[in-house]
Every structure is written in C-alpha cells, then in structure tokens.
Amino acid sequence: xxxxxxxxxxxxxxxxxxxxxxxxxxxxxxxxxxxxxxxxxxxxxxxxxxxxxxxxxxxxxxxxxxxxxxxxxxxxxxxxxxxxxxxxxxxxxxxxxxxxxxxxxxxxxxxxxxxxxxxxxxxxxxxxxxxxxxxxxxxxxxxxxxxxxxxxxxxxxxxxxxxxxxxxxxxxxxxxxxxxxxxxxxxxxxxxxxxxxxxxxxxxxxxxxxxxxxxxxxxxxxxxxxxxxxxxxxxxxxxxxxxxxxxxxxxxxxxxxxxxxxxxxxxxxxxxxxxxxxxxxxxxxxxxxxxxxxxxxxxxxxxxxxxxxxxxxxxxxxxxxxxxxxxxxxxxxxxxxxxxxxxxxxxxxxxxxxxxxxxxxxxxxxxxxxxxxxxxxxxxxxxxxxxxxxxxxxxxxxxxxxxxxxxxxxxxxxxxxxxxxxxxxxxxxxxxxxxxxxxxxxxxxxxxxxxxxxxxxxxxxxxxxxxxxxxxxxxxxxxxxxxxxxxxxxxxxxxxx
Amino acid sequence: xxxxxxxxxxxxxxxxxxxxxxxxxxxxxxxxxxxxxxxxxxxxxxxxxxxxxxxxxxxxxxxxxxxxxxxxxxxxxxxxxxxxxxxxxxxxxxxxxxxxxxxxxxxxxxxxxxxxxxxxxxxxxxxxxxxxxxxxxxxxxxxxxxxxxxxxxxxxxxxxxxxxxxxxxxxxxxxxxxxxxxxxxxxxxxxxxxxxxxxxxxxxxxxxxxxxxxxxxxxxxxxxxxxxxxxxxxxxxxxxxxxxxxxxxxxxxxxxxxxxxxxxxxxxxxxxxxxxxxxxxxxxxxxxxxxxxxxxxxxxxxxxxxxxxxxxxxxxxxxxxxxxxxxxxxxxxxxxxxxxxxxxxxxxxxxxxxxxxxxxxxxxxxxxxxxxxxxxxxxxxxxxxxxxxxxxxxxxxxxxxxxxxxxxxxxxxxxxxxxxxxxxxxxxxxxxxxxxxxxxxxxxxxxxxxxxxxxxxxxxxxxxxxxxxxxxxxxxxxxxxxxxxxxxxxxxxxxxxxx
Numbered sequence: 001x002x003x004x005x006x007x008x009x010x011x012x013x014x015x016x017x018x019x020x021x022x023x024x025x026x027x028x029x030x031x032x033x034x035x036x037x038x039x040x041x042x043x044x045x046x047x048x049x050x051x052x053x054x055x056x057x058x059x060x061x062x063x064x065x066x067x068x069x070x071x072x073x074x075x076x077x078x079x080x081x082x083x084x085x086x087x088x089x090x091x092x093x094x095x096x097x098x099x100x101x102x103x104x105x106x107x108x109x110x111x112x113x114x115x116x117x118x119x120x121x122x123x124x125x126x127x128x129x130x131x132x133x134x135x136x137x138x139x140x141x142x143x144x145x146x147x148x149x150x151x152x153x154x155x156x157x158x159x160x161x162x163x164x165x166x167x168x169x170x171x172x173x174x175x176x177x178x179x180x181x182x183x184x185x186x187x188x189x190x191x192x193x194x195x196x197x198x199x200x201x202x203x204x205x206x207x208x209x210x211x212x213x214x215x216x217x218x219x220x221x222x223x224x225x226x227x228x229x230x231x232x233x234x235x236x237x238x239x240x241x242x243x244x245x246x247x248x249x250x251x252x253x254x255x256x257x258x259x260x261x262x263x264x265x266x267x268x269x270x271x272x273x274x275x276x277x278x279x280x281x282x283x284x285x286x287x288x289x290x291x292x293x294x295x296x297x298x299x300x301x302x303x304x305x306x307x308x309x310x311x312x313x314x315x316x317x318x319x320x321x322x323x324x325x326x327x328x329x330x331x332x333x334x335x336x337x338x339x340x341x342x343x344x345x346x347x348x349x350x351x352x353x354x355x356x357x358x359x360x361x362x363x364x365x366x367x368x369x370x371x372x373x374x375x376x377x378x379x380x381x382x383x384x385x386x387x388x389x390x391x392x393x394x395x396x397x398x399x400x401x402x403x404x405x406x407x408x409x410x411x412x413x414x415x416x417x418x419x420x421x422x423x424x425x426x427x428x429x430x431x432x433x434x435x436x437x438x439x440x441x442x443x444x445x446x447x448x449x450x451x452x453x454x455x456x457x458x459x460x461x462x463x464x465x466x467x468x469x470x471x472x473x474x475x476x477x478x479x480x481x482x483x484x485x486x487x488x489x490x491x492x493x494x495x496x497x
Numbered sequence: 498x499x500x501x502x503x504x505x506x507x508x509x510x511x512x513x514x515x516x517x518x519x520x521x522x523x524x525x526x527x528x529x530x531x532x533x534x535x536x537x538x539x540x541x542x543x544x545x546x547x548x549x550x551x552x553x554x555x556x557x558x559x560x561x562x563x564x565x566x567x568x569x570x571x572x573x574x575x576x577x578x579x580x581x582x583x584x585x586x587x588x589x590x591x592x593x594x595x596x597x598x599x600x601x602x603x604x605x606x607x608x609x610x611x612x613x614x615x616x617x618x619x620x621x622x623x624x625x626x627x628x629x630x631x632x633x634x635x636x637x638x639x640x641x642x643x644x645x646x647x648x649x650x651x652x653x654x655x656x657x658x659x660x661x662x663x664x665x666x667x668x669x670x671x672x673x674x675x676x677x678x679x680x681x682x683x684x685x686x687x688x689x690x691x692x693x694x695x696x697x698x699x700x701x702x703x704x705x706x707x708x709x710x711x712x713x714x715x716x717x718x719x720x721x722x723x724x725x726x727x728x729x730x731x732x733x734x735x736x737x738x739x740x741x742x743x744x745x746x747x748x749x750x751x752x753x754x755x756x757x758x759x760x761x762x763x764x765x766x767x768x769x770x771x772x773x774x775x776x777x778x779x780x781x782x783x784x785x786x787x788x789x790x791x792x793x794x795x796x797x798x799x800x801x802x803x804x805x806x807x808x809x810x811x812x813x814x815x816x817x818x819x820x821x822x823x824x825x826x827x828x829x830x831x832x833x834x835x836x837x838x839x840x841x842x843x844x845x846x847x848x849x850x851x852x853x854x855x856x857x858x859x860x861x862x863x864x865x866x867x868x869x870x871x872x873x874x875x876x877x878x879x880x881x882x883x884x885x886x887x888x889x890x891x892x893x894x895x896x897x898x899x900x901x902x903x904x905x906x907x908x909x910x911x912x913x914x915x916x917x918x919x920x921x922x923x924x925x926x927x928x929x930x931x932x933x934x935x936x937x938x939x940x941x942x943x944x945x946x947x948x949x950x951x952x953x954x955x956x957x958x959x960x961x962x963x964x965x966x967x968x969x970x971x972x973x974x975x976x977x978x979x980x981x982x983x984x985x986x987x988x989x990x991x992x993x994x995x996x
Contacts, residue, residue: 394676395646396639408684420684424676431672439664443656476573477565 005049009062009075012046012085013128013141015039020120029112033103036116037096040123043089051082051484061133069133070197076133079488080339084130084262087343091254091350092123094466095247097459102247102357106157115155119251121148126259135183135271136193138263139176142227146172149256153244164239171236175226182219185212195271202275213272220267221283228260230287230324231294234317238301241313242366246357249309253316253353254346261323261342268327269492287328292422294321299429303436308359308366311433312352315392318426319345325423326407334410335489337403340482344391344399344474351388351467355381358456358464363449368437373446375438377453380461382441384468389434391471394427398475402482504553504560508575508630511546511585514539515623519616526612529604536596536615543626544589551582555984561632571635571693575627578695579987580765583834584758585629587841590970591750592622594963598849599742601959605856608740614654618746620647625751628758633693634683634767637759638675641723644755645671651743652736663735670732671722678720682713686767689713695762699769707776710768714778717763718785718819723756726819727789730812737804741852744804748811749845754837757818761833764822765988773825774909782823787917790816794924801862803851806928807844813921814840814887820914821902827989829905832898834985835978839886839894842970846883847929849964850876853956863932870936872954875961877936879968884929886971889922894974901982 019039026032053060059078063069077085099119107115125145129138150172154165187193189209190201202213222233229237237257241249268283298317305311323345326338358381359374360366375382387398394400404427411420446453455461474481518539525532553560554577563574599618603611624647627640645668653664687693689709690700705713722729736747747753764773773779790813797809814836821833853876854860854869870877886893889900899918906914955961974981 390646393672395642395672396635397643404680405684408681409688412681412685412688420681421677424680427676428673431669431676435665435668439661442650443653443661443664477567479567482567 005053007062008046008050008053009060009077009131010064012043012050012089013075013124013131015042015046016120016124016127020117020124023113023120024117026113029109032113032116033100036099036120039120040089040092040096043123043127044086044093047082047085047089050077051079051086054079054082055484070192070194073137074133074194074196075131076196077131079484079491080265081130081262083339083484083488084258084342085127087258087346088123088126088130088255091346092251094463095250095350095354096463098250098354098357098463099247101457101459102361103245105361106245106247107155111155115152115245118148118151118155119248121145122152122251126255129259130262133195134193135186135195135198136180139180139183142179142263143176145256145259146176146227149252152248152252153240155248156243156245158243160239161243164243168236168240171226171233175223177223178219178226179223182216182223185216185219189213189216195266198271199275202272206275217267217272217283221264224260224264224267228257228264228324229317229320231290231298231317231321234294234298234320237317238310238313241316241353242307242310246309246353246360250350250353250357253312254350257316257320258342258346261320261327264324265327265339265492284328284330287324288419291321291325291328292419292426294318295325295422295426296429299426299433302433303429305433306368308368308371308437309353309356310366311368311437312349312356315430315433316345316349318430319349319392322403322407322423326403326410329407329410329414330493331410331413332486332489332493333406333413335493336482336486337406337410339488340406340478340485341403343481343485344403347399347467347470347474348388348391351384351464351471352392354460354464354467355385355388358460359453361456361460362453365449368440370447370449371437372440372444372450374450374453375441376446377450378455380455381464382438384464385441386438387468388471389438391475392430392434394430396475397472399471399478399481400427401475402478406482504550504558504577505562507546507550507553508560508577509562509564511543511550512575512623512626512630514543514546515619515626519619519623522615522619523612529611532612532615533596533600536599536619537593539619540589540592540596540622543622544586544593547582547585547589547626550577551586551984553577554579554582554987563632570687572633573636573639574632575630575636576632576695577630579984580758580762580834581629581631583838583981583984584754585626587754587838588622588625588629588750591745591841591845591967594845594966595742595745595750597959597966598745598852598963601957601963602740602742602852602856605957605960606740608654610654613650614740617647617650618742621651621746621751625755628755631695633695634686634763635693637762638679638683641679641721641755641759642672642675644752645675645723648743648746648752651746652739654740654743655738660738663738666735667732670729674720674722674729678716680720682716682720685713685716695766697766699765699772700767702769702772707778710773710776710778711781714764714768714773714782718760718782721756721759723752724760724819725753725756725812725815726785727792727812730789730793733812734805734808737802737808741848741855744852745845745848748807748848749841753811753815754841757815757833758837760819761822761830761837764825765830770825770827770830779823779825783820783911783914786816786820786823787914789813790820790917790921791924794921794928797928798924801864803854803861803863803866803932804848806863806932807847807851810847810887810925810928811844813925814844817898817902817918817921820917821905824905824909824911824914826905826908828901828908830988831982831985832901832905835901835981836898838981839898839971839974839978842967842974843883843886843893843895846879846964846967846971847887849960849967850880850883853960853964856960857954857956863935865942866932866936867939868936868941870933870938872952873936873956874953875955876964877933879964880936881933882968882971884925884933886974887929888926892975893971894978895971896975897978897982
C-alpha cells in the first residue's frame with residue numbers, strides 16, 4: 001500500500017501510457033472503451049491523492065528509476081501542477097461516459113480501438129507534461145500529446161478535419177521545435193535539464209551567457225505560445241476544434257491549451273523568475289497586451305461566427321486571454337484569477353462543447369441559424385449550455401465570475417483602472433455571442449431542422465449536467481478552486497521574488 | 498420547531514420560499530387552477546414570513562446567516578435590517594395582488610406559455626427577496642443579476658420581433674451597466690475597504706478621499722441600471738411591450754425598486770451618510786437626480802401611449818428615491834424608504850388600470866380613452882386614486898414621502914431640491930390628471946361606442962379586485978406611513994434615542 005502511494009506520480013502517467021499500448025492491440029470497440037474508461041476513471045483518484053498529499057506535506061519529488069536529480073528524471077508535484085493534474089483527469093473521467101455514443105456516431109467501429117489508443121496516449125502526454133520536473137521530458141510528453149492529438153483531430157467525420165489536423169501539425173511542430181531549441185540553449189548554458197536545477201544554474205550562468213538565456217526565454221515563450229493558442233498564434237485552434245470529432249473537442253478544450261499554459265507559468269515563475277535578476281516587466285506588459293487583444297478580437301470573431309463550434313472555439317481563444325492576462329498581471333490577485341480560470345474555463349468549455357456534441361448527435365448541424373428553437377426540443381441540454389454560457393459571460397453565481405473578480409481586483413490593485421474596465425467590457429462581448437444563441441434557442445419557434453430533436457441519452461446528459469452543476473457550485477463556493485489557486489499563486493510569487 | 502422558527506431560519510426560509518414555489522409550479526402544468534393556487538399560496542406564505550421577520554426586527558433582533566463563506570472575500574448570506582425589511586414587505590405583499598391580477602389578465606388574453614410565466618415570476622420574486630436581505634455586496638450582486646435574467650423571459654413573453662428587440666435592450670442595458678460599472682465598483686470597494694459586508698455607518702469611511710467617493714458613487718448609481726437614472730433609463734419604456742402584470746413587476750414590485758433600493762442601501766451601508774455628507778461628494782448626484790426627475794416628467798407629458806407615459810413617470814419617481822439618498826441625511830433616507838413603498842402602491846394601481854383598459858377594450862393610447870370612465874368607472878376611479886397619490890395629495894400615501902423628502906431637503910439646507918420637488922409634483926399633476934379628466938368628461942370619439950354608452954364593461958373580476966386592493970393600499974399608506982417611518986428610523990439608532 002505504502003509502496004503504491006510512493007509511486008503515485010509515475011502511475012499517473014504510466015497507467016494511460018501502458019493502457020494505450022494494450023488498447024492498440026484490441027480489436028473490439030467495446031473492450032477498448034471499457035479499458036479506456038477504467039483507466040480514465042482511476043486518474044482523478046490518483047490526482048486527488050497527489051494533491052491531498054501536497055496540501056498535507058508539501059511538494060512531492062519522485063525520482064524516476066531511482067536516479068537522483070539532476071542526473072535522473074524527476075517528477076515533481078506541487079500545488080500548481082497537482083491542481084492541473086486533477087483538472088485534466090477529472091474532466092477526462094467525467095466526460096468518459098459520453099464518449100461511447102458520441103464516438104459511435106462519428107467514427108466507425110473498426111477504427112474505434114485506435115481512437116481510444118490515441119486518446120490514452122494524449123492523456124498520458126498531457127499528464128506527463130504536467131507532472132514532470134524535467135524540461136526535456138516535458139518536451140517528450142508534449143510531443144506524445146501533440147502527435148496523438150493530430151490523429152484524434154484527423155479522425156473527424158468531415159474531410160476538412162484532415163486539413164485542420166495538418167495545419168495544427170505544422171504549427172504544433174514549429175512550436176515544439178522552438179521549445180526544444182530554447183531548452184537546448186538552456187542546456188548549453190547550464191548543462192542541466194532539471195527544472196529545479198535550472199533555476200539554480202541559470203543564476204550562475206547569467207553573467208556569462210545572459211544572451212543565450214534570454215534567447216532561450218524567447219524561444220520557449222513562442223513555442224509554448226503556439227501550443228496554448230496565445231493570440232496571435234491561435235490560428236490553428238478554431239479549425240482544429242471545429243472539425244475534430246465533437247467529443248475530442250470537449251476533451252481538448254478543457255485540457256490541451258491548459259497544460260501549455262501551465263508549462264509557461266512553470267518556466268516564468270519557477271525557472272526564469274527566481275533565477276535571473278531580469279526585469280520581466282516588459283515581457284509581462286507584452287503578454288497583457290496580447291491577452292487584451294485576444295479577449296477583444298477573438299470575442300468579436302465569435303460574434304460574427306455562424307458555426308456554433310467555431311464560435312465556441314474563438315471564445316476559447318478569448319478566454320485563454322483571461323488566463324494569460326492573470327499571469328501577465330503577476331500579482332497575487334491577478335495570478336489567482338489566471339490560475340483559477342484554467343480550471344473554471346476548463347469546466348465551462350467542456351460543458352459547452354459537450355452540449356454542442358449532443359446537438360450534433362441529434363440534428364447533425366452546427367449552423368447557428370438552423371438551430372432556432374432547439375431549446376424547446378432539448379431543454380436539459382440547452383439549459384446546461386445556458387449555465388455554462390452565463391459562466392463565459394461571468395454572471396455571479398458561476399465560475400466565470402470568480403475568475404473575473406480576481407482579474408479585475410488584480411488590475412485595480414496595480415492601479416490599472418483602464419485594464420479593469422477592459423476586462424469587464426470584453427465580457428460584455430461574450431454576452432452578445434452567448435445571448436444571441438440563447439435567444440435563438442429559447443425564444444424562437446422550432447424549425448423543421450430541429451423538429452425531431454430530443455435530449456441526448458443519459459450517458460451524455462449526465463456528464464453535461466455534472467459539468468453545469470460544477471459551473472455553479474464553484475461559482476458560489478470557490479474555496480476548492482480559488483483557494484488552491486490562491487495558494488499556488490502565493491507559492492509561485494514567493495519563489496519568483 | 499423552535500429551532501426552525503428562529504429568526505435566522507425564517508430569513509433563509511423567506512428567500513427560499515419563492516424558489517420552492519418556482520419548483521412546484523411546473524408540477525401543475527396541466528391544472529391551471531392548482532398552478533395559480535401554488536403561486537398564491539407561495540406569495541401569501543412569503544408575505545407572512547416577512548411580516549413575522551418584521552415583528553422580530555422591531556423586537557430588536559438582527560439575525561444574520563451565511564450559507565457559504567469564502568475567506569474574507571465574500572459570503573453568500575443574508576441579514577435583516579430595516580431598509581431591506583420594508584422593501585421585502587412591499588415586494589411580497591404586492592406579489593399577492595399581482596398574482597390575483599395575473600390570473601384574470603393572462604386568462605382573458607389566452608396568453609401562451611403561462612406555466613413558464615409563473616415560474617419566472619416566482620424566481621424573480623425570490624431574487625428580489627435575496628436582494629432585500631443580502632448581507633453583503635456579493636450576495637446583492639448575485640441576486641441583482643438573477644433578477645435581470647429571470648425577468649428577461651417575462652419581458653419577451655410575446656416573443657415577436659418587437660418584444661425581442663425590447664428584450665435585447667433590457668438585457669443589454671441592465672447586464673451591461675451592471676458588469677461595466679457596478680461590478681468594478683464592488684471590486685473597488687473591496688480593494689479599498691477589504692470587506693464586502695454591509696456595515697452600519699459605512700465600510701469605506703475614512704479610507705478614500707472625496708473625489709474617490711464621488712467617482713465610486715457615480716459607478717454605483719449608473720451601474721445599477723435598474724434604478725433607471727437618466728441616461729440609463731431607455732430599457733424601462735422599451736420594456737412596456739411586456740404583459741401588464743410584468744409591467745407591474747418591473748415598475749412597482751421588484752425591478753426598479755430593487756435598483757433604487759440598492760442605491761439607498763449602498764449609500765447607507767457602504768458610504769455611510771455621515772461620510773457622504775462630510776465629503777460633499779454626493780452634490781453632483783442631487784443635480785443629476787433632479788435633472789432626471791424633471792426631464793422624465795416632461796417627456797411623460799408628451800407621450801400619448803398610456804404605458805409609455807406611466808413608464809416615464811416611473812423614471813421621474815425613482816429619481817425621488819435617489820434624491821433622498823443623495824441628500825445624505827437621515828430624513829432624506831427615511832423619505833427614500835417611504836417613497837419606495839408609496840410609489841410602489843400607486844404605480845402598481847396605475848399599471849393595473851392601464852392593463853384593465855387594454856383587456857376590456859384593447860386601447861393603449863390616451864387619446865382613445867375619451868369617455869371610457871363611464872364604461873369602466875371602478876378602474877378609472879382607482880386610476881384617479883393612484884394619480885393623486887403620485888402627485889402627493891392627502892389622503893394618500895404619496896403625501897408622506899414627498900413631505901419627508903422635502904423635510905430632508907430643508908434639513909440639508911437645500912432649497913433647490915425643495916423647489917424641484919414642488920415643480921415635479923405639478924408636472925405629475927399635469928401628465929396624470931388629464932387622463933382621468935378625458936376618461937370621465939369627454940364624449941367617446943368613435944360613434945360605434947356611443948351606441949353602447951352607459952353599459953358598464955369592466956375587466957375580469959380578479960383584475961378589478963386587484964386594482965381596488967392596491968388603490969385601498971394607497972389610502973392605507975396615508976394612515977400607516979407612521980409605522981413605516983418608525984421602522985426606518987431604526988436605521989439611525991442615535992435618531993431614535995433623541996425622540
């Protein structure tokens with residue numbers, strides 16, 4: 001028992017990785033699903049145990065193969081990544097039941113085992129990036145998750161999925177290359193790849209190799225920025241989210257970009273921040289400017305979007321802007337807002353895309369104008385969509401409000417009043433695009449296209465309602481989300497000073 | 498049982514009851530009589546609970562509860578204090594009357610989607626009670642927004658193009674102002690004072706300069722779009738496309754009242770009237786509210802559509818409440834509280850009458866109302882009573898609110914305000930009484946109607962009952978205003994000591 005607890009960090013990553021290998025050899029779609037579900041339902045328990053352990057007794061360090069860092073690979077779980085691990089594994093577990101009907105609908109049976117294999121690989125990759133304390137190991141897992149994501153997107157029902165996947169492949173590969181160049185530069189300058197060790201050694205190498213270190217910072221920022229769809233590096237995202245199988249979008253929207261954000265935070269605040277006596281303010285201001293641009297421009301794109309999934313995808317770009325904004329603010333309240341929005345947005349967007357999945361399943365169209373009156377036909381689905389939509393707007397009583405609260409507070413504490421107003425103003429744009437759809441869905445007479453629609457089977461509806469309920473619950477009692485995010489922000493800022 | 502009837506539980510129960518009603522109403526979707534019965538029972542239960550709370554409050558209890566507490570930041574909780582208790586009493590008692598009226602109105606009109614209508618109505622009332630008893634700014638804001646969202650389906654009940662346009666304006670303006678200004682104001686308050694809880698005497702006193710206070714006050718006043726201060730009043734006249742019971746809900750029971758209530762509450766418990774008076778930061782608000790008052794009354798004069806005229810009258814009458822708060826003395830605040838109650842009774846009467854005319858004769862324009870007094874004597878007599886109360890004549894409740902507000906103005910040494918109050922009373926006389934005069938003294942314009950002259954054709958009985966009750970309430974408030982005033986005086990403990 002004790003031994004198992006000791007190995008939790010590696011189990012978190014190895015279980016889905018091994019599962020993927022087994023699933024790859026399965027011929028039966030049902031068996032593949034069963035194994036995948038079993039593994040993804042185990043994940044949140046491991047992540048929960050890890051986070052609990054961290055909260056009880058501080059960060060966990062796990063030495064892979066017994067090799068002590070910095071020579072061996074270290075897995076290091078603290079509040080920040082414990083939190084992200086829990087988000088990814090919990091969302092994966094909650095939406096798992098929906099996979100069967102959704103995947104049955106979009107992917108033919110003999111390709112399904114491969115699909116589940118890719119999903120498990122992707123899960124393993126994302127959890128690996130998050131858990132590892134080694135910069136190069138993070139690259140490896142980033143590539144595992146990216147490669148499997150390309151396949152997952154390409155499995156989309158439409159041939160346009162291939163193009164979307166190809167485009168993401170090009171951009172993603174450039175991103176990974178930039179990242180690995182950055183890590184390579186750091187290795188040349190310091191001779192280490194372990195993040196904690198990097199922190200120490202970058203400080204030592206700073207005098208001699210300051211230009212290499214700054215170049216590395218730039219490469220890593222751009223590389224991860226591509227992965228997290230930091231505006232204006234987001235061009236791959238809308239198509240990828242639109243044409244991927246619906247259920248894949250649900251999972252990716254809650255996890256892939258979030259992991260990239262995590263990695264950026266890790267490099268900024270745990271590696272570079274404490275190591276070098278460099279004024280990061282210009283970088284922070286730059287990120288704030290990009291974030292504000294994302295919040296406005298992507299939201300405006302969402303307003304003019306005719307396809308529901310693309311609208312939600314553009315909204316994701318805007319919402320990622322909120323997360324990076326909080327990081328750019330770099331004070332306690334702002335960081336808390338950015339970090340808590342990783343989770344809050346993950347929950348809301350998963351709910352929204354899952355509702356969209358249910359709609360696709362019933363009416364086979366994503367054109368918003370053709371969905372008039374859908375609320376009367378699929379009341380529970382659209383009710384859940386509405387709740388999550390209110391979350392995007394940031395109405396009080398939803399998770400979105402919590403994020404907005406901390407971000408505005410962070411801006412005010414910095415004395416940036418204009419920014420505070422920009423934050424609330426941008427949320428009004430989301431009122432326009434969410435409100436437009438809700439008015440259409442609820443207040444119009446149903447069209448012929450949706451006449452036969454009905455709420456989806458329980459396997460989709462139940463996860464959907466769970467996510468909607470979570471949107472409200474964490475909006476009223478955020479002690480779990482904002483509480484942990486606040487402590488994580490404190491730890492990060494404490495390290496950086 | 499004794500544990501259940503503790504003031505804390507009563508408070509929670511009062512907030513919960515309308516929501517429970519909203520859950521129960523759909524169960525009787527196919528039994529309209531039972532369904533409306535549920536609404537009535539819920540409304541009456543709520544009113545009794547509020548009365549009970551009022552009794553415990555006058556006995557000195559100030560219960561406070563929190564459902565959720567999150568660190569020092571915020572809580573979801575409720576507290577009982579005089580201002581909220583009066584507002585809750587107004588809302589809950591008028592809900593009963595409104596429910597009676599709705600039954601007649603909605604059925605006479607064969608309105609579709611009535612179950613949804615009653616559900617949203619109950620949720621709106623629950624949100625109103627939540628606003629009234631909110632213990633801190635977070636809870637207040639939560640229920641404020643819930644009120645906006647739950648009334649949106651009511652405003653757009655007709656679901657035609659015009660209703661949808663009005664609905665977009667309604668939602669856009671109310672949510673827009675609340676997010677753009679109200680929320681930053683709340684967060685700034687937190688950043689300044691470190692608390693969101695309503696504190697007697699004000700939570701920000703001494704932590705911010707007078708310019709800051711003035712700016713923050715502006716954020717609140719214009720951020721609370723429900724108070725319909727010009728220039729954020731457009732939503733209110735537009736929202737008259739809603740069925741009449743909804744107009745009554747907007748104008749009298751809940752929505753605009755929630756707006757001005759929030760302003761008064763924030764002035765008393767966030768700024769504190771001493772701080773406000775000392776910093777002189779509310780001076781601009783006196784002029785802004787006066788301008789809103791006079792302008793709205795002037796616009797009302799030009800409107801031929803009865804509901805539009807009443808809507809602009811509401812904009813003007815709400816400015817009274819804001820004016821009372823801006824005076825920043827105890828008499829002004831008490832006047833605001835009185836105005837909240839008396840205007841509610843008078844304006845709901847007027848809207849009930851407008852709706853009754855529409856139900857019985859499908860008339861919406863004032864110019865079409867010639868001679869209608871002879872066919873709807875009861876309705877038009879009630880309209881007269883409501884009008885006189887708005888103008889502020891005895892023996893109607895409106896007199897006392899105008900009286901107290903004028904006293905407040907004199908206390909503040911502000912003759913300008915006293916003058917504005919006089920002028921606006923005259924203006925309201927000018928836009929309301931011609932309606933009554935036309936109805937009773939002019940001959941009908943259409944010849945076909947002359948044939949049926951003399952035959953009485955009133956609205957359905959339940960509508961009549963409702964509008965008679967509210968007209969009586971206007972009179973009752975003339976005699977009962979003293980009690981309301983006594984309750985409000987509890988807001989200022991040092992005041993009651995000297996009496």
